[in-house]
Amino acid sequence: VSPLQRALASARDPSLLSLALGMPDPALFPAKELERAAVRALASGDEVLQYNLPCEKLQAQICKQMAERGVDCSPDSVLLTAGATQALALLVRLLLDPGARVVEEELTYPTYQLAVDPYSPDIVTIPSTVRTGIDVDVLERKLARGHRPAFLYLIPDGHNPLGASLSDEKRRRLAELASKYRMPIIEDDVYGSLRYDGPITRPIKALAPEWVYYIGSFSKVLAPALRVGWLVVPPALISPLSVIKEAADVNTSTFAQWVTAEYLEAESLSAHVRSLRHAYRVRRDTMDDALRSCVQPVGSWEVPTCGVFFWIDLPEDINASELLRSAIEHEHVSFLPAETFSRGRRTNGLRLSFSRCQPHEITEAVSRLGRALSRLLSHARYSR
Numbered sequence: 270v271s272p273l274q275r276a277l278a279s280a281r282d283p284s285l286l287s288l289a290l291g292m293p294d295p296a297l298f299p300a301k302e303l304e305r306a307a308v309r310a311l312a313s314g315d316e317v318l319q320y321n322l323p324c325e326k327l328q329a330q331i332c333k334q335m336a337e338r339g340v341d342c343s344p345d346s347v348l349l350t351a352g353a354t355q356a357l358a359l360l361v362r363l364l365l366d367p368g369a370r371v372v373e374e375e376l377t378y379p380t381y382q383l384a385v386d387p388y389s390p391d392i393v394t395i396p397s398t399v400r401t402g403i404d405v406d407v408l409e410r411k412l413a414r415g416h417r418p419a420f421l422y423l424i425p426d427g428h429n430p431l432g433a434s435l436s437d438e439k440r441r442r443l444a445e446l447a448s449k450y451r452m453p454i455i456e457d458d459v460y461g462s463l464r465y466d467g468p469i470t471r472p473i474k475a476l477a478p479e480w481v482y483y484i485g486s487f488s489k490v491l492a493p494a495l496r497v498g499w500l501v502v503p504p505a506l507i508s509p510l511s512v513i514k515e516a517a518d519v520n521t522s523t524f525a526q527w528v529t530a531e532y533l534e535a536e537s538l539s540a541h542v543r544s545l546r547h548a549y550r551v552r553r554d555t556m557d558d559a560l561r562s563c564v565q566p567v568g569s570w571e572v573p574t575c576g577v578f579f580w581i582d583l584p585e586d587i588n589a590s591e592l593l594r595s596a597i598e599h600e601h602v603s604f605l606p607a608e609t610f611s612r613g614r615r616t617n618g619l620r621l622s623f624s625r626c627q628p629h630e631i632t633e634a635v636s637r638l639g640r641a642l643s644r645l646l647s648h649a650r651y652s653r
């Protein structure tokens with residue numbers, strides 16, 4: 270069972286406070302608006318319940334949304350997918366030959382690892398920090414030594430699990446490296462609109478359109494159950510990707526595409542995203558306050574400017590997986606440990622999500638985490 274499946278199962282236990290998953294708070298879903306959109310979609314004709322070609326209206330709406338993120342694209346470069354997850358799987362299938370090289374960060378999104386692992390890739394690892402994200406100097410040195418990969422996978426805004434967002438300077442350098450070394454970058458931007466403060470960022474796609482394959486999703490800003498995401502790629506790649514997609518699921522749920530398109534036509538997604546930002550900013554600040562009183566000085570962290578995660582660096586002798594076992598058993602609180610994101614190589618860190626719990630639950634959960642940490646530390650001292 271994958272860590273995600275385990276965390277999904279434990280999130281159902283009402284006695285457990287879970288900071289493990291980057292799920293939206295269901296209370297913040299625009300359920301009424303989606304209900305109206307679903308009624309309109311069904312009234313528009315039998316086509317919405319049929320196998321179908323991609324929804325052109327949605328492709329055009331996505332181009333408009335991309336323009337607001339600073340990316341210029343046309344509908345013939347947009348492929349609609351079953352969430353960002355499928356977009357990633359399709360790109361991996363297209364770009365990665367068995368045994369070929371990939372470049373990835375030391376800590377990265379576990380579903381990406383699941384997508385590449387069946388190809389037994391030759392993995393080149395680049396360090397990343399909670400403060401500034403990927404180390405571009407190390408990347409450049411490895412590329413200069415001839416480590417040309419099938420691609421580099423990045424989450425430039427609200428990184429999962431680090432919470433980091435890349436500076437403009439790093440984005441510019443990454444775009445230059447992609448062009449210079451003819452290295453595709455898979456840019457996963459599922460958290461880019463959830464920005465709380467700091468400068469507005471532009472996706473790397475805007476800087477190197479030919480070499481950056483962009484992934485977007487409505488999961489974090491509307492609802493994950495829609496399973497509607499998209500790719501923006503050079504138009505020549507749409508056809509091969511569509512063939513791979515056909516083998517996977519014929520077409521992205523027509524109904525979900527039409528509901529999304531109806532929602533975007535009648536409602537203001539940007540007003541909804543503003544209200545999400547407001548709610549999540551409060552939760553982020555609540556988590557920071559709680560960490561200051563319960564986890565300092567053992568752990569250290571940066572306050573994320575985007576996304577839904579805090580990454581906590583722990584001293585080397587603390588094993589976060591051990592901490593998790595004790596935190597679940599004694600304090601009924603959960604999170605995801607460093608091993609989940611590092612192919613088991615790193616143990617002294619953990620990821621907390623602040624999107625799903627109410628502020629008072631965040632305060633309680635972090636205080637439970639603090640107690641679990643104290644118990645582990647006193648036990649370690651005792652057994653030394």
Ligand SMILES: Cc1ncc(COP(=O)(O)O)c(C=O)c1O
Pocket residue numbers: 291351352353354355378424429457459485486487488493497498
């Ligand atoms: C970095 C990243 N990419 C993709 C996804 C999945 O997105 P989707 O629901 O659109 O498949 C997530 C969800 O947690 C994520 O954190």
